[in-house]
Amino acid sequence: MASFRKLVELYEELDNSTSHMKIIELLAEHFQSLEPAEVKITAYLALGTIGPRFEKIDLGIGDKYGIQAISRAYNVDKEKVEIAFGNQGDLGDVASALNERQRSSLTLNYVFQHFVQIRDISGKGSQKRKINLLAEVLSKARPLESRYIMRIAQGNLRLGFGEKFLLEALALAFTGSRDNTSKVEDTYNICTDIGQLGESLANHGMDSLGKFSIKIGRPVQMMLASRVDTMEELNEKFSGTMAAEEKYDGERVQVHVDGDNIKAFSRRLTYISAQFPDVIEAARESVKAEKIVLDGEIVAYRQGEFRPFQELMQRRRKYHVEEYVKKIPVTVFFFDVLYLNGKSLMKWSYPERRQVLEENLVETEKVKLAGRVVSADFSRIQHFFDDCVEKGMEGIIIKSVKAKSTYRPGKRGWLWVKWKKEYIEDVRETFDLVIVGSYYGKGRRKGSFGALLCAVLNESEKRYETLAKVGTGFKDEDFEEINDLLKKYSIEKKPVNILIDSNMQPDNYIEPAVVIEVIGSEITSSPSHTSGQENSGNGYALRFPRFLRIRYDKGPGDATTVEEVKHLK
Numbered sequence: 001m002a003s004f005r006k007l008v009e010l011y012e013e014l015d016n017s018t019s020h021m022k023i024i025e026l027l028a029e030h031f032q033s034l035e036p037a038e039v040k041i042t043a044y045l046a047l048g049t050i051g052p053r054f055e056k057i058d059l060g061i062g063d064k065y066g067i068q069a070i071s072r073a074y075n076v077d078k079e080k081v082e083i084a085f086g087n088q089g090d091l092g093d094v095a096s097a098l099n100e101r102q103r104s105s106l107t108l109n110y111v112f113q114h115f116v117q118i119r120d121i122s123g124k125g126s127q128k129r130k131i132n133l134l135a136e137v138l139s140k141a142r143p144l145e146s147r148y149i150m151r152i153a154q155g156n157l158r159l160g161f162g163e164k165f166l167l168e169a170l171a172l173a174f175t176g177s178r179d180n181t182s183k184v185e186d187t188y189n190i191c192t193d194i195g196q197l198g199e200s201l202a203n204h205g206m207d208s209l210g211k212f213s214i215k216i217g218r219p220v221q222m223m224l225a226s227r228v229d230t231m232e233e234l235n236e237k238f239s240g241t242m243a244a245e246e247k248y249d250g251e252r253v254q255v256h257v258d259g260d261n262i263k264a265f266s267r268r269l270t271y272i273s274a275q276f277p278d279v280i281e282a283a284r285e286s287v288k289a290e291k292i293v294l295d296g297e298i299v300a301y302r303q304g305e306f307r308p309f310q311e312l313m314q315r316r317r318k319y320h321v322e323e324y325v326k327k328i329p330v331t332v333f334f335f336d337v338l339y340l341n342g343k344s345l346m347k348w349s350y351p352e353r354r355q356v357l358e359e360n361l362v363e364t365e366k367v368k369l370a371g372r373v374v375s376a377d378f379s380r381i382q383h384f385f386d387d388c389v390e391k392g393m394e395g396i397i398i399k400s401v402k403a404k405s406t407y408r409p410g411k412r413g414w415l416w417v418k419w420k421k422e423y424i425e426d427v428r429e430t431f432d433l434v435i436v437g438s439y440y441g442k443g444r445r446k447g448s449f450g451a452l453l454c455a456v457l458n459e460s461e462k463r464y465e466t467l468a469k470v471g472t473g474f475k476d477e478d479f480e481e482i483n484d485l486l487k488k489y490s491i492e493k494k495p496v497n498i499l500i501d502s503n504m505q506p507d508n509y510i511e512p513a514v515v516i517e518v519i520g521s522e523i524t525s526s527p528s529h530t531s532g533q534e535n536s537g538n539g540y541a542l543r544f545p546r547f548l549r550i551r552y553d554k555g556p557g558d559a560t561t562v563e564e565v566k567h568l569k
């Protein structure tokens with residue numbers, strides 16, 4: 001049975017090593033001297049924790065409790081411990097200085113099990129019980145041991161290396177070569193419990209790699225998206241049919257449903273169920289399957305409107321959770337499924353997984369499927385992107401629909417590619433457009449217009465042809481003014497001098513009278529707008545139109561013309 005002292009000696013050596021290679025060798029050598037079950041707990045303890053990232057690892061020993069435990073263990077006044085702490089700044093050093101015990105018989109297992117017990121104490125009187133138990137362990141330790149016991153108990157080990165080093169050391173110790181590190185890392189993307197992986201490597205060496213599969217309760221690393229520089233590159237990369245999904249600006253979440261037991265994990269694989277009790281409840285209502293693992297994004301979302309990322313960040317809290325559940329409502333948009341009723345779906349193609357996802361979710365206000373289009377027509381993808389940006393999203397994620405479009409945990413490959421609005425440069429052209437229609441507002445804009453359908457003048461045809469649907473840029477005071485104008489010029493039937501595509505039917509027609517100045521980024525071609533449309537082909541469209549002001553000084557006859565737009569294209 002391994003002693004705790006051996007681990008402490010390793011800590012000291014690691015603390016004094018500055019060479020990468022030396023650290024890997026020290027760790028590997030140490031691992032080789034242990035039983036597989038000891039490799040497991042040492043893998044955690046080498047990182048200064050007592051379990052995998054996705055479990056609760058905090059022992060709940062703040063400075064106050066730590067001081068009391070030391071005082072009790074070494075029979076020293078609390079005040080004296082406080083003074084020493086003030087001087088030394090580290091309770092580990094304080095504990096080792098005040099400890100005069102020369103012998104110890106602590107085993108690795110004893111110390112580890114006590115850490116777990118301290119973590120698990122909760123409820124009434126837990127404070128006292130935690131302190132007593134820690135004091136008991138400290139009282140049996142030698143000075144050097146008590147230093148590290150305190151540091152681990154406080155989550156304060158800080159040896160200056162992380163998981164990557166440990167995986168490399170495990171590869172060296174149990175597969176015979178550091179060259180196998182990337183294979184170990186690939187397995188770690190699926191079995192994210194480093195202790196479990198270490199134990200399995202110690203038992204089976206290389207044979208254990210590739211044997212792991214996704215398991216309920218143990219999150220896999222999230223699949224990530226690459227980026228390209230131009231939209232054309234996107235088209236080239238995916239050539240043919242592709243899926244474009246809305247890209248939400250929120251927080252990634254992996255939800256594990258095991259009957260009534262539902263857990264949520266963050267992108268860093270930490271356990272976030274306690275922060276999002278509303279997400280857990282919403283999943284309970286929406287998920288049809290008994291056991292399922294879902295991948296999605298939590299977004300601040302209120303009455304059909306996306307709210308900024310900063311609002312969501314206010315939900316990152318330990319206290320007053322219920323208050324903030326009400327204050328900042330969220331919705332989860334699910335876009336993938338990785339596991340269903342005992343079976344991993346990670347080798348299935350994206351279209352197959354999407355189908356399973358659709359079959360197993362009931363959409364509600366708080367749980368939705370990611371919006372998307374699947375098309376081989378790139379102009380449709382472009383327009384979907386514009387719509388997403390218009391709705392306040394970050395952009396889109398293009399996903400491969402090919403047979404080999406598997407879910408690759410932890411990988412940033414070319415099966416998913418992101419395209420964000422920041423990649424686009426504004427050309428900052430302004431246009432004088434005639435309002436020809438309006439759409440009702442939703443959410444905060446209920447009772448008002450939500451967007452305006454705007455047109456340019458086709459001089460030869462003597463009619464107004466649409467170029468843009470403008471829904472952003474309005475200040476609070478603009479609404480009242482524009483609503484009054486819309487009321488004044490609203491008409492029942494579409495005037496003959498307006499050409500509107502069936503995709504763009506407004507809720508109200510507006511007689512061409514009001515001109516507004518609009519800024520936009522670029523002219524593209526669109527099947528939904530009629531400006532410059534010949535023989536029912538594509539028309540011109542203004543991307544990212546934004547309202548600037550009403551041009552009372554201009555009449556509809558002064559509006560930007562189709563010819564001018566053509567010139568700009």
Ligand code: AMP
Nearest residue numbers: 225245246247248251252297335370397
């Ligand atoms: P980025 O953080 O810019 O690298 O973009 C990747 C992140 O976008 C993912 O980790 C998700 O959190 C987020 N995301 C938002 N919507 C989607 C979606 N439909 N599919 C995949 N990831 C998405």
